[in-house]
Amino acid sequence: MDRTVPAGAVILLDFVRLIEVGTEGREGYDIIYGHNQGKLPKPVTSMTLGEIIDAQRDWTRLFKSSATGGYQFMRATLQGLATELGLRGTQVLDPDLQDRLAYHLLKRRGYEEFMAGKISRTEFGKRLAMEWASFPVLAATKGAHQQLKRGQSYYSGDALNKALVAPATLEAVIDRAKAAGRELPSVAPIPAPRPDPVPAPARSLWAALASFFRNLFSKG
Numbered sequence: 001m002d003r004t005v006p007a008g009a010v011i012l013l014d015f016v017r018l019i020e021v022g023t024e025g026r027e028g029y030d031i032i033y034g035h036n037q038g039k040l041p042k043p044v045t046s047m048t049l050g051e052i053i054d055a056q057r058d059w060t061r062l063f064k065s066s067a068t069g070g071y072q073f074m075r076a077t078l079q080g081l082a083t084e085l086g087l088r089g090t091q092v093l094d095p096d097l098q099d100r101l102a103y104h105l106l107k108r109r110g111y112e113e114f115m116a117g118k119i120s121r122t123e124f125g126k127r128l129a130m131e132w133a134s135f136p137v138l139a140a141t142k143g144a145h146q147q148l149k150r151g152q153s154y155y156s157g158d159a160l161n162k163a164l165v166a167p168a169t170l171e172a173v174i175d176r177a178k179a180a181g182r183e184l185p186s187v188a189p190i191p192a193p194r195p196d197p198v199p200a201p202a203r204s205l206w207a208a209l210a211s212f213f214r215n216l217f218s219k220g
Helices: 007-021 026-030 049-063 075-085 095-108 111-115 121-131 167-180 200-219
Strands: none
Touching (some): 007 026, 007 111, 007 167, 026 095, 049 075, 075 095, 095 111, 111 121, 111 167, 121 167
């Protein structure tokens, strides 16, 4: 996970990848909709943002969706992020960039407001379900296509999407994220370089010199 993503968001984003692409592992960042990544000339994580956006036009036609990477970014979503964040399109869509973009999506959907106690868990859950179709709404609400019951995908009724996780599970993950707080993940300190060992004769010499100067200054 990119080191600029705070602890609570790490928990949420790991869960997003697990539900959206079936794994929290590194391989998940290369998955495209329908697990058709094996049909690509090169992995998603070695393609630039511009290359991905250009290719997604064909993926929608060929694979029924442009969903790409660990967070299943849609073409319109990547275009919007590129514009909003001033990205040039030459950046490689590697795991760290995917993490940073997904964290920005969390913030769009109210992550900071939720962590600050300004919106409820149910409201935050609904906003997450609006971003990731495999997530369920946490209470009855109006969805994109129909009236929904708790536990349904926000996009139920489109013959393409359905919730892949129980609402109680999502609630537990959201609670864990809030408990983790907004601190950045701890990074193990870099050990200070250790001086090369001084050979025994040299140690004796330095000890003698130190003693000489102590005696000299004490007499002064």
